[in-house]
Amino acid sequence: MNAVAQMRAAKGLAADADWWRGAVIYQIYPRSFQDSNGDGIGDLLGIVERMPYIASLGVDAIWISPFFTSPMKDFGYDVSDYCDVDPMFGTLADFDALIETAHIYGLRVMIDLVLSHTSDQHPWFAESRASRDNDKADWYVWADPKPDGTPPNNWLSIFGGSGWQWDARRCQYYLHNFLTSQPDLNFHCRAVQDALLDVGRFWLDRGVDGFRLDTINFYTHDAELRDNPPLPPEDRNDTIAPAVNPYNHQRHLYSKNQPENLEFLARFRGMMEEYPAIAAVGEVGDAQYGLEILGQYTAGETGVHMCYAFEFLSKEALTATRVSEVLTKVADVAADGWACWAFSNHDVMRHVTRWDLTPGAQRGILTLLMCLRGSVCLYQGEELGLPEADVAFDDLQDPYGIEFWPEFKGRDGCRTPMVWQSDNQTGGFSAARPWLPVSSEHLNMAVSAQEQAPDAVLHHYRKALAFRRNHKVFAKGTLSGLKAEGDVLSFVREGAGETVFYALNMSDTPGVVDLPAGNWTQIGAELNSAGTSPDGRVHLGPWQPCIALKTA
Structure with missing residues (x-):
């Protein structure tokens, strides 16, 4: 047993390898959780500072959105070094302190791995684009233009426009499912898979208890680069991309959801099983087949342990009929798998606003979430009943929102800083001006105010989580x-x-x-x-x- 395993065992964290099944996981968006050094940006030591609060909620684990070295074009989801901490968030020593503190409080730590793509500033991409015959020439998805110079096929980017970007160094196009600065890795290259498995081992050796895998169904592309077929208008929805985005006009048959994905996931699962009591939750980004993919990726013991799709993250009203339809379909297509349910996260409008919930409705649907079969993700601030913040165009940071404003305002409204205190304009988040403004509407809902109010939604969350924990049937x-x-x-x-x-x-x-x-x-x-x-x-x-x- 290595030192990390001994540390987990000493705190009882390795006792149940099945801990993830039915677990409640608290998502932390580190830029907006707590600033410890007064620069207006949340950081790892800020999370350490607030660990007693997180533990007081009664959750089982935390999921931390990316904190790796990054140019921050997509706020950490564009990684330029998988094995280091971006200076704005701290250091590897700070991360070690976070792990140790979380384990002291009985909390497991899951980190957000973005494996489908890197930043264009990653050394791997710098080498790959330098020539067509270097050691990493095939680490990314490169393709020649059509005879008329246009992109190799019709694949689109979620952030708008073509999914291909011309590169003058190689005189080829490279694939990017997201920003042009986020080139896609080539999972048909075994060396790429090996390198990403080593990334997983690096963080497991530092004591993490698992991973949230970003865009898990985007890893592998069709090797023949076949065109995606059109999607009939009646089948379109804005679950993954806003309605104003032409991405919704295609059935993404070839640009993602490829069968080879399962082969890589089997290798990734094998890597995790080299360590005790490790789990992974995958994000399935697909508007038409999300639940089917969830079932495929979590069945048996060769995929990931659990996945979440976007059925309850969409704008579609949360009615009894809707919930019944989703649960019935899960029972049909994922009977041997495991779902992880969420109502809010860092990519979608907060559910209080999205579904226009009254305080009573907020409490009611929380009991539903706690009583569902599956695991649960809660998003920071959800326990305060925070609505979506209204962020002015001049304050926007999200490239997604800037591109499609005003029809789609992006994701900044759910990413504004956590509110800890109601007696200052930064909500106790920072001593400096925050990277996104703190909503004035949120200030009266701060932790300090709710702690003093016996009927506050924060206390309802604690009661609901304690109820779930006390009745093992729900796990x-x-x-x-x-x-x-x-x-x-x-x-x-x-x-x-x-x-x-x-x-x-x-x-x-x-x-x-x-x-x-x-x-x-x-x-x-x-x-x-x-x-x-x-x-x-x-x-x-x-x-x-x-x-x-x-x-x-």
């Missing part, structure tokens, strides 16, 4: 009896010696639900769970859940 139990009757969603969870009925009235008007046959007793009263009745009919207020334990 690994089965889900059956799924129904959507009008505005009321219901299902049964069974496992760990418990059978629990859950229902939620997903509307602003009263509802009724019938308990299944058997004897049931109310649990979750602290979550506003409705009481049971002798006749088996439960009357639910607006957005009120019923959570009941079968006693016989």
Whole structure:
């Protein structure tokens, strides 16, 4: 057992290799969490400073968005050195301190690996573009132009326009699914895969407990570079890209989702299993086949442990029918896999605004999230009920928003700094002007204010997480009896010696639900769970859940 494994074992963190199944993971966007050195940008030591707060929520792990060396054209999702910390976030020693502190508090640490592409300032790309015959010439996706000089095919970039960029050094195009400054790595090259596996080992040796894998379905491209077919208008949606983006006009049959992806994931899983109790969650970016891919990538023991798709990150209203449709499809296409559910993250409008949720609705759907089969990701500030911030065009940083303004305002509205205190204009985030302005609307919702308010949403999150932890059925139990009757969603969870009925009235008007046959007793009263009745009919207020334990 190496030193890292001994450290984990000493704190009880290696006891359950299955810890990830049903875990609640708290996502930290480091630029906006806590600034420890007064430069207006959050950093690793800021996360260390706030570790007691994170632990107080009752989560199992943290996921930290990229902090690697980067020119920050896409705020860390354009990596120029996979094995170092960007100076704006600190040092490797700071990261070691973060790992040690998290483990002391019983928190596992997952880091965000961006493997599908690098920055154009990565040394690998500098060498690859220098000539067609150097050692890394085939590490990126290069292709000759068509006879008329146009790109090799019709593939598009998520950030708008062609997915190909001309390079005068090689007189070839290179592929970029995102910004032109984010060239795609060539996963058909074995040496590229080997190098990325070494990156994983580097961070596992430093003590990380797992990975969030960015754009996991973008790794491999069609080697024949075939054109993507058009997508019929009736099948288009803006789950992955805004409606104003022509990216939605294609079925991305060849530019991503290739079968060879599974071969690399098997190698990556094998690398993780060289270490104890490691897990990975993959981001599946696909508007049409996200759940099917989730099922493929998490089935068995050769892919990743869990994935999340964008079904509950979309603008589509969260109704009983919608949730039932998604869960039914997951049961069909991912019965042997494992989902990781989220309502918000750093790429989408905060769900309080996206779904126009009342305080009661916020509390109600949190109980739903805590009672679903699968793991859970929470996004920083979600526990405060933060709405999307309104960021003026002059303050925008996100290239996505700048490109498509004003029809699409980008992702800055969900990335504004965390609010810790309500008595200063930076919300206790920094002593300097933050990289994005702090929303004045957020200040009254700061941690300091909510800690003093017994009915604040922050306390509801803590209660809901404690409830999930106290009832092991929610971690690994089965889900059956799924129904959507009008505005009321219901299902049964069974496992760990418990059978629990859950229902939620997903509307602003009263509802009724019938308990299944058997004897049931109310649990979750602290979550506003409705009481049971002798006749088996439960009357639910607006957005009120019923959570009941079968006693016989």
